[in-house]
Amino acid sequence: MSFSVKVEPSGHTFPVEADEPVLDAALRHGLTLPYGCRNGACGSCMGKVVEGKIAYPDGELPPALTEEQAIAGMALFCQARARGDLIIETREVAEGQDIPIKKLPTRIAEMSRLNHDVMLLKLKLPASERLQFLAGQYVDFVLKDGRRRSFSLANAPHDDAFLVLHIRHVEGGRFTGEVFDKMQVKDILRIEGPFGGFYLREESDRPIIFMAGGTGFAPIKGMIEHAFALGSERPMHLYWGARAARDLYMASLPEQWLKAHANFRYTPVLSEPMDEDNWQGRTGYVHEAIVQDYPELGGYDIYASGPPPMVYAGQAMFPAHGLDLDHYYSDAFEYNRD
Template sequence: MSFSVKVEPSGHTFPLEENESILDAALRHGLALPYGCRNGACGSCMGKVVEGKIAYSDDELPPALTKDQTAAGMALFCQAVARSNLVIETREVAEGQDIPIKKLPSRIAEMTRLNHDVMLLKLKLPSTERLQFLAGQYVDFILKDGRRRSFSLANAPHDDDYLVLHIRHVEGGSFTGEVFDKMKVKDILRIEGPFGGFYLREESDRPIIFMAGGTGFAPIKGMIEHAFASGIERPMHLYWGARAKRDLYLPELPEQWAEEHTNFSYTPVLSEPMVEDHWQGRTGYVHDTVIVDHPQLAGYDIYASGPPPMVYAGQDAFPGHGLDLEHYYSDAFEYNRD
């Protein structure tokens, strides 16, 4: 049996399955309710049940909820399951400043080479902790000597069992060198986050152009997967620029999105395809390809992520084709070299 939940004051609604927590269902449908540990110990997800009935496993109250709070209608949505249709009252996380920044230890759970110079890193947090974030934000690794290295999160907020990163090996970079040559599964790393104003503006009704360069695909991947989970129906077009075919390290994923979602399109662009690529697709600079396809950009939101020259080229060129830079959201990957 499934039930529906209405969130006040936003008016958002979502269904949830039998014995699925209210928070899990909300995140699965792209609604960012506040949370912290997701195990009932911190109280960050507390809100009010205005109408309907809820229950907890084993009929025991979670550690962070008192009997007096329960009597006043309060509940911990990370643990509460519905026993009827519900109306709940809670805030929704809309901007980065709404989320607390945490310093946490993390354990490497998986390392997978995605191509010749990109490593997928999955980090597992302690069982008592979760890191809430907006799709597109990043975390810092805090190194032993106090230095920091920033990397964007590649997963969507509803899929937060792990923190997923796409790390490109940077020539001369000691940290990325360690990732590729020394780090191993079960190593412990210290992180802080989430940070950044590069996240999806869900209140907009404008069609979206995503422009990624290299591992700039990582935060955009999280945004697109969040948009699908949220039921966003605006047209979305991803342009992914790389030097050669081998640099498009997950090309089958956006191709799959394009097959499964009628509002999504994908165009890969290579600037220097190799002979062995036998490339029949688009070539040149990715921002030029965007302009060829969309000579009038006045009605669009554009999200650009990747090497600074690409991000700044779009920033310089797109206003000449009608784009108001108020609708140009960017994340330029400045690499730290040692």
Template sequence: MSHRVRIENTHHEFTVEDDEPVLAAALRHGLILPYSCRGGTCGTCMGKVVEGEIAYPDGSRPPALSEAEEAVGQALFCQARAVSDLAIEVREVRSAEDIQPRKLPCRVERVDELAHDVRRLWLRTPGNERLQFLPGQYLDFLLRGGRRRSFSLANPPHDDELLELHVRHVPDGRFTGYVFDELKERALLRFEGPFGSFFLREDSTRPILMIGGGTGFAPLKGMIEHAFHVGLNRPIHLYWGARARRDLYLDELPRRWAAEHEGFRYTPVLSEPEPDDEWEGHIGLVHNIVLQDHPNLAGFEVYMSGPPGMIAAAQRDFEKHGLDPANLYYDSFDYAVDPEEPES
């Protein structure tokens, strides 16, 4: 049996199933409520039950909810189950400013080899701790000497049991060298996040163009999977630029998206295909291929992530072709350098 839940302060509504936490149901419907631990111990997801009745597993009040708070209708929605239809008051996360970055330890759950120079890290945060983020944001690994290395989150917010990062090997890069040569499963790391204003805007009706260069695919992947999850009813066209075929390290994934989702298109672009690539697709700079397909960018919303040179060239040329700068969002993938040694 399911129940209706209405968020009084935003008028959003969703359904929650029997024995499903209210928070989990909201996330399932693409509504992002504040949370952290998901175990009832931090209080981040606290809100008020205005109408209806809730219950907690085993009938016990969660540790972060006091008796006085419960008496005035406060509830922890990561644990609360609906017993009837509900009307609640709770803050929704709508912008990066709504999420406070946190420092957390994590364990490397798995390392996948995606390409000759790309590894995918799967990270698990401790216990019931979860990192809340918007699709497209990034985290900083905290290294010795106060150094930081930034990597975009490639998983969507609703799929947050593990954090997914795509790490490209940088020649002589100290941290990426460690990832490729030494990092093992179950290794412990620390990070802070989420950060960044590069995230999917859902309150627009404009068709979306996404342009990724190399591992700039990572945040776009999170955005696209989030868009599919919430049923975003806007056309999305992904352009992914790489040097050769082997650098399109998850090429089969966007091809599958294009087959499964009517409103999604995928165009891979190679700048220097190898002879044995037998490439019959587009060749050139990815932003030039975008302009060939869309010579008038007025009315579009554009998301770009990749090398600084790609971003700068696209900014210059896209504005000449009618793109309103207010509708351009980008994340420049530069590389941090230590005085003695370059790093990723």
């Protein structure tokens, strides 16, 4: 059985199953309500039930909710279950500065090679913690000697049981060398975040062009999956640039999106395909492929993520094709230096 939840003052609505927390349902449908621990201990997700009834597991109030607050209609939406249609009052997170930055320990839950030089890392936070973030943001690893290394989150906000990173091995890179040669599952690392102004602007209704280079696919993956969760009907076209076919390390995933979503298009572009690739697709530079297909960019939002030369080349070229740089959102993967 499912019920309807209306959020005030935004007016957004979403369905919730009778046995799932209201917060989980909101996140699953792309609405970013505030939260912290996800287990009722911190109170960050507190809001008001304006109409309707809720219940809590075992009939007990969560630790961060007092009886007086409950009588006044306040609720912790990470634990509250709907017992009918609801109208709730809570803010929605729209910008990065709305989210508190945390420094947390994490445990490596999974490591897997995605290709010859990209490692997938899944990080698990303590049971009492969750890291809220916007699709496209990044976290810092805080190392023992004070160094920091920044990596974009590859998962969407509703899928936050783990923090997922795509880490490319950099020749001579001290940290990425440790990731590939020394780190193991169950190792403990310390992170801080989320950071960054590179996130999906949900209020826009403009069609989107995504330009990814290499592991710049990671934050864009999170954005696209978040847009799908929102039920967005905005046209989206992903261009993913790489040297050779082996560098498109999750090439089957955009192909799955193509089959499942009529508003999504995908164009991989290789700059140096190898003979064994037998490549029949687009070649050259990815920003040039975009202007070949879209000579007039005035009505678009463009999100660019990956190597700085690609990001800056788009920034230089696209205005000549009508793009207002206020609608060019970018994350250039500059290497951290000690």
